[in-house]
Amino acid sequence: MDIGSPVRAPLAKPHDLVPSRYAVRVGDIDVLVISDGVLPLPTAMLGHNAALADRTAWLDEMFLPREAFDWSLNVVVVHSGDQTILIDAGLGFDPDLNLPRAGQLIMRLEAAGIDLGSVTDVVLTHMHMDHVGGLLVDGVKDALRPDLRIHVAAAEVAFWEAPDFSLTSMPQGFPDALKSAAKRFVIAYRDQLRMFEDEHEVAPGVVVQRIGGHTPGHSVVRVASGGDRLTFAGDAVFTVGFDHPDWHNGFEHDPEEAARVRVRLLRELAATGEQLVATHLPFPSVGRVAVEGETFRWAPAYWDY
Template sequence: MSATTRNTQPVTTPIGKEAAGELVSSRYAVRIGDVDVVLISDGILPLPTSTMSTNVSEPDRNEWFDGRFLQRDMFDWALNIALVRSGDRLILIDSGVGDGFEYFTRAGRSVMRLESAGIDLGAITDIVITHMHMDHVGGLNVNGVKAKLRPDVRIHVAAAEVEFWKNPDFSQTVMPETVPPALRKAADTFAKLYSENIVQFDQTVNVAPGVSARVTGGHTPGHCVVDVASKGEKLTFVGDAIFEVGFDHPEWQNGFEHEPEVATDVRIALLNEAAETGSLLAAAHVAFPSIGHIAKNGDAYRFVPVQWDY
């Protein structure tokens, strides 16, 4: 395959008002027992393919990307957030990248897409931040967003995550040189802007009936996943613990992982958990809507996406 193969581009149309001018739906809902879960695309992050496989050879990496009809140098990394409704609680999981990064012009759509779906930001009672990377807290840093939120909105962040970003360690990461300063700035802005709203937790926290978060570590020391469980059904939003390449090669390490060895163990444990229980899995960086089941495939795994219910 040619190294210049291009990724497909989104189709848009100028019909209606600007916020409703997208031809393709950017949200997808499922019901987990009595709890509603909506996955929302924040857009696409173009990133070097090398960041998906820092501990493997270039030929091995090329073989995987060629097999997915993707470029060998850069690829489009999906970015998803989630909205959960449990009883009278409305919970936002992550917030997208926001608008502060000129090299991510195809992302930062979360707030616009929430509002175009008729979601009042002031109705959100809780926010769970899986980790404080810029593509997860950046949407909250956008000018004017805080003013639209409830003054008493609770933002749940692992205590280990808050502590880590006071003096972050990038020694085990492999990122483009422009990224660490941007990550530091976004995390610092978020921590200061929402200092009165952040509710820290240690290992687990019950956010609402059937909705809880648990610390996994790995991707960052305080990275957490969110479990939604109701009436015997379950979905886990795994944040950045699992990427698409991780189904075929769970041992491949990601350049954005601050604890790559731990992250590998976390990834395999979450994949095994989903395969054994049959529960649904969703992720920040798996192609939208990212919801599916996990099946064992020898030493690897197979992602079985949900059938869209139109």
């Protein structure tokens, strides 16, 4: 793919009947979870260090297909004071990959009444393609504010200058696509980047914190107001990670550290009782965590109509 070439998102269907947004109130802060669609991936991605029999048994227990299934792609919009903050930007559109049901964010932001020009800040949990790709869709940069601030860990930007895929286990084509997307993103948005080391307050009650593991600069976003708390965990937590937090996800660049980070984070969330949202938990991905011995239990929130 030509690094400088624009890409166009597929045309939206006139009537999208799939649930695509869910609102949560955290004190005085409004949080909107938006689905970017689904990403079909091999089930081996869930735990490539696990025995096939163990992985198959878990899939059967969860009534999931054994070979491949759809991973949710969730993005969050936060309104705090006069700031509108987009947390991650979805997959966008890569003509070299056949992913027709992903990359829906721009269409669904419009459907939710959120104008791209109203976004004051973007927070990136990390720079994988399914988190920055929406910013690379043709026409998006021109629709964003010229004074847009994009918050990302300095360690993340440094990592993508020469990324290491030696410990990952990805389908063919993904490493090249990830490298291309990260490179194009930095070229396109270098002047808007606001890099931080370990922690940064984006807005009142909205703090981004680097935790590493999945990628060196992988970060979570903490939202707190009026005694309520919610953490957007990005790719630190996957569905299988509650039952098998030691299983290695194929997209983790340091899987051993990612497992340690996951356990620490889940124990913390269980202790605080706060709400959790994550990129690849089933939409709308709002729930809480409980400890069950050496593993965890996911308690999804009841939908509030």
